[in-house]
Amino acid sequence: MSEIEKFRLDERKCIYCGGCVSVCPVLAITLEETRIICDQKKCTRCRACEKVCPLKAITII
Amino acid sequence: MRLMERYDAVVVGAGPAGSTFAKIAAEGGMEVLLLDKKKEIGSPVRCGEGIGDAWVSRVWPQGIPSACIGARISGAIVFAPNGKSLCIRASHTTGFVLERKIFDKYLAVEAAKAGAHVLARTMATSLIKEDGRFTGMRLKHMEEEFEVKTDLIVSAEGMEARIAREAGFQSLATLYDVDTCVEYEMADLPCEDLIELYFGSIAPRGYAWVFPKGNQLANVGIGVGGLTGANPKKLLDSFIEKNERFRKAEVIEVKGGVISVGEPVKEKVKDNLMVIGTAAHLVDPTHGGGIGLAMESGIIAGRVAVKAFQKKDFSKKHLMHYEMAWDAREGNKLEKRLLLRKVLEKLNDDDYSNIIGEISADDLQKVLDGNYKSVVAKVLLKHPSLLKVLSALL
Ligand SMILES: Cc1cc2nc3c(=O)[nH]c(=O)nc-3n(C[C@H](O)[C@H](O)[C@H](O)COP(=O)(O)OP(=O)(O)OC[C@H]3O[C@@H](n4cnc5c(N)ncnc54)[C@H](O)[C@@H]3O)c2cc1C
Numbered sequence: 001m002s003e004i005e006k007f008r009l010d011e012r013k014c015i016y017c018g019g020c021v022s023v024c025p026v027l028a029i030t031l032e033e034t035r036i037i038c039d040q041k042k043c044t045r046c047r048a049c050e051k052v053c054p055l056k057a058i059t060i061i
Numbered sequence: 062m063r064l065m066e067r068y069d070a071v072v073v074g075a076g077p078a079g080s081t082f083a084k085i086a087a088e089g090g091m092e093v094l095l096l097d098k099k100k101e102i103g104s105p106v107r108c109g110e111g112i113g114d115a116w117v118s119r120v121w122p123q124g125i126p127s128a129c130i131g132a133r134i135s136g137a138i139v140f141a142p143n144g145k146s147l148c149i150r151a152s153h154t155t156g157f158v159l160e161r162k163i164f165d166k167y168l169a170v171e172a173a174k175a176g177a178h179v180l181a182r183t184m185a186t187s188l189i190k191e192d193g194r195f196t197g198m199r200l201k202h203m204e205e206e207f208e209v210k211t212d213l214i215v216s217a218e219g220m221e222a223r224i225a226r227e228a229g230f231q232s233l234a235t236l237y238d239v240d241t242c243v244e245y246e247m248a249d250l251p252c253e254d255l256i257e258l259y260f261g262s263i264a265p266r267g268y269a270w271v272f273p274k275g276n277q278l279a280n281v282g283i284g285v286g287g288l289t290g291a292n293p294k295k296l297l298d299s300f301i302e303k304n305e306r307f308r309k310a311e312v313i314e315v316k317g318g319v320i321s322v323g324e325p326v327k328e329k330v331k332d333n334l335m336v337i338g339t340a341a342h343l344v345d346p347t348h349g350g351g352i353g354l355a356m357e358s359g360i361i362a363g364r365v366a367v368k369a370f371q372k373k374d375f376s377k378k379h380l381m382h383y384e385m386a387w388d389a390r391e392g393n394k395l396e397k398r399l400l401l402r403k404v405l406e407k408l409n410d411d412d413y414s415n416i417i418g419e420i421s422a423d424d425l426q427k428v429l430d431g432n433y434k435s436v437v438a439k440v441l442l443k444h445p446s447l448l449k450v451l452s453a454l455l
Contacts, residue, residue, distance in 0.1 A: 015105075015315055015316070015317050016105075017107050017316075017317045017318040017319065018107075018219075018220065018221050018318070018319075019220070019239075019241060019317070019318055019319030021220075021221040021223065022220035022221050022222065022233075022234045022239070022319050023233070023234050023235070023236060023239065023287070023319065025233055027223055027226060027227065030223070031098075031221065032098065032184065033098070033099070033100060033182075048236055051236055051287065051288070051290065052236060052239060052241050052287050052319055053241070054241045054242055054243045054293045054294065054317040054318070054319065055243065055294055055317060056292055056294070
């Protein structure tokens with residue numbers, strides 16, 4: 001079964017600062033160098049990452 | 062990659078906290094592994110790079126190489142929303158704007174020279190628990206995966222703090238207690254040797270800054286409260302557009318990040334575990350500065366770790382000396398600063414203009430030193446309506 005996409009990242013805007021990682025209460029997000037990876041299964045759509053992203057690169061759907 | 066099966070300590074994160082800790086621990090005879098997931102320690106930078114002189118001389122009494130220093134600073138100028146300003150200036154160096162790409166690397170090199178094993182591009186992915194005790198960690202270095210055993214795991218991970226949180230530390234940052242920031246490093250921007258701070262609605266719950274780095278370079282940034290919903294990039298662009306002096310300035314680098322401006326994490330140790338630096342939210346809540354506090358926590362925790370190593374006792378009870386020494390040294394100060402932040406966040410533009418218009422450079426220095434009372438009294442004499450907001454500082 002394909003995963004439901006909840007966390008969407010606009011890579012054109014992301015500067016991979018990791019801010020989203022630090023506010024994710026369920027540790028769904030990791031930063032590896034220039035890649036933000038979200039475990040869509042863990043995401044609870046709390047929107048903390050969307051709010052805190054300084055470049056507004058994240059949309060929770 | 063050549064790694065040992067076990068270390069006396071594994072330090073996750075080679076920022077100012079982790080590298081300082083690793084140096085002290087290695088000097089104390091411990092077999093230390095210092096790792097960072099970045100391919101190049103120190104880069105990318107997520108920082109305004111400003112630090113007070115007192116921190117540098119306390120932590121590095123012999124000084125730091127000039128290559129780590131962008132500019133020497135002799136004071137600060139604070140701008141109110143109505144354009145009024147207040148300047149504190151000394152005849153000597155009061156601070157530095159660092160070149161953190163070089164500084165962080167220098168700290169890691171110092172740790173290596175003290176005997177620590179350092180490995181970049183290595184991520185700690187999870188903890189290993191055996192019989193209810195944390196005994197090691199899983200690591201990923203490029204395509205290779207490893208397990209290492211250790212007596213002591215040190216989280217110096219900065220804001221992300223994934224390993225710290227996996228271990229059960231309260232290092233999750235809440236939106237109310239963070240600032241979210243965007244910063245440009247700008248060239249062709251002449252500045253004096255002062256850091257500039259701009260308060261008011263141009264940066265809700267935060268401030269805008271210009272930190273000169275020498276050679277007409279400067280970090281120009283804005284941080285806003287995480288709950289305000291304000292867009293720091295838009296605010297920064299308009300701050301730059303509206304200010305004539307940036308007309309010729311060019312953007313050399315885009316930086317950003319999220320920083321804790323809340324309370325330090327209370328519990329900083331468990332059996333076989335310590336959390337230091339910004340991972341423990343050891344950051345000044347009024348301005349988000351954490352480089353000096355990170356290094357200081359690295360030193361204090363490092364010394365305690367060496368004692369634990371000598372006694373072969375890495376229990377919480379023993380590691381607790383770090384937490385106690387920290388609280389005795391910085392606990393009160395940071396609490397006072399948090400109180401100040403919580404007052405500042407209630408001020409509107411008029412309040413800021415009134416206060417900055419009323420106080421002197423000496424008063425500002427008093428506030429920075431934590432002596433609020435006489436300054437608040439002076440402001441209230443002229444602006445009694447501020448009593449409700451300022452009374453918390455009396
Ligand atoms: C925009 C902005 C401006 C700032 N301006 C200033 C300023 O002017 N002055 C000041 O004093 N402070 C400032 N700060 C705060 C300052 O940057 C931090 O407090 C400081 O860097 C903390 O040092 P640290 O060693 O604790 O963590 P960091 O410097 O964040 O280092 C943590 C390291 O851990 C690594 N890491 C994290 N997780 C893992 C993992 N699982 N595995 C391996 N490695 C890992 C990271 O890659 C990183 O290199 C600012 C912060 C921001 C966001």
